[in-house]
Amino acid sequence: MALILTETASIKKAVGLINEIDSSKFPRLLQRIIQKLHLRDELSFTEDEEEKLEDALGMQRNDLELVLETTAFILEQAAYHLTKPANLSQQLQSIHLAEEKVSLFTKAWTSLGKDVVEKLRKRTLSPNQLTDVNWRLNLQMSQQNQTKLKMPNAMLELGITTDHGDKDRIRMEFTHEELFAFYNQLETVQGQLDSLS
Numbered sequence: 001m002a003l004i005l006t007e008t009a010s011i012k013k014a015v016g017l018i019n020e021i022d023s024s025k026f027p028r029l030l031q032r033i034i035q036k037l038h039l040r041d042e043l044s045f046t047e048d049e050e051e052k053l054e055d056a057l058g059m060q061r062n063d064l065e066l067v068l069e070t071t072a073f074i075l076e077q078a079a080y081h082l083t084k085p086a087n088l089s090q091q092l093q094s095i096h097l098a099e100e101k102v103s104l105f106t107k108a109w110t111s112l113g114k115d116v117v118e119k120l121r122k123r124t125l126s127p128n129q130l131t132d133v134n135w136r137l138n139l140q141m142s143q144q145n146q147t148k149l150k151m152p153n154a155m156l157e158l159g160i161t162t163d164h165g166d167k168d169r170i171r172m173e174f175t176h177e178e179l180f181a182f183y184n185q186l187e188t189v190q191g192q193l194d195s196l197s
Contacts, residue, residue, distance in 0.1 A: 004077040007095045014070035017063050019098040025056060027104050033071050034112045037079070038119035044068060078109060079117050085110045131167070132159035154179050 005011065018026070036044040045053060045068070054064050078088050085106045092102040134157040142149050158170040174182060 004081045004083060005074065005091045005095050010066065011070060011095055014066045015095055015097050017059065017067050018071070018101055021057055021067070021101075023100045023104065026101065027108065029053070029068075030071065030104060030108045031112070033068065034075055034108055034116055037072060037075055037116050038122075044072065074105070075109070075116065078113065079120050082117065083109075085113070127162055128160045128168075129162075130158055131161045133157070134159075152176055 007015075021029070033044045036042060050061070050064060050068075053059070054061060057064065059067070074092070077083070078091075083091070088109050089102050089106045092105055093099075097105070136155040138153050138155060140149060140151040140153070152175075154174045154176075156172045156174065158172075160168045160170060162168070
C-alpha cells in the first residue's frame with residue numbers, strides 16, 4: 001500500500017483537533033466537504049456557516065480552517081490515489097486519528113467516494129480549453145538585401161474557451177526549427193499521456 005498521508009506538524013495538529021470534535025457533529029461536516037470537493041472555486045462552507053461552526057464546535061477560526069483544509073486534503077489524496085476504504089482506514093490510523101473518526105471517514109468514503117472520483121475526473125485542471133487549431137504556411141522569397149531567399153514559417157492560431165464560455169485566440173509564428181522543437185515537445189507530452197493510460 002502506497003503511503004498517501006504523512007504525519008507533518010500541520011496534519012498532527014489537525015488530527016488532534018479532529019479527534020476532539022464531537023462524533024455526532026463530525027459526519028455532517030465530513031459529508032459537506034465531500035459533496036463540495038470537486039468544485040474548484042467554491043468553499044465547502046460560507047463565511048456565515050464557518051462562524052456558526054466555530055461556535056458549534058468550540059473552535060478558533062484558524063483551528064477550524066486547519067480542520068476543514070486537512071479533511072479536504074485527506075479526501076483529495078484518497079480520490080487521487082483511488083484509495084479503497086480499507087486502505088484509507090489504515091492510512092488514517094497511521095496518522096493517529098481516533099478510531100471513531102476513522103470509522104466515520106471510511107463510511108463516508110465508502111458511500112460517496114466513487115461519486116467524488118467521477119466528479120473530479122470530469123473537472124479540468126486548467127480553466128482554458130483548446131477548441132480549434134488553424135494553421136497557415138508562409139514562404140518568404142526575398143528581403144531587401146537578399147533576392148534569393150527561401151525562408152518558410154508557420155502561423156498557428158489556437159482557439160481557446162474559458163470555463164465562463166469566453167473565447168480567445170492565440171497566434172504564434174514558428175520557423176522550421178522552432179516548429180520542429182515544438183512538435184518534439186508535443187510528442188514527449190503524448191508519450192507521457194500514453195504511459196498513464
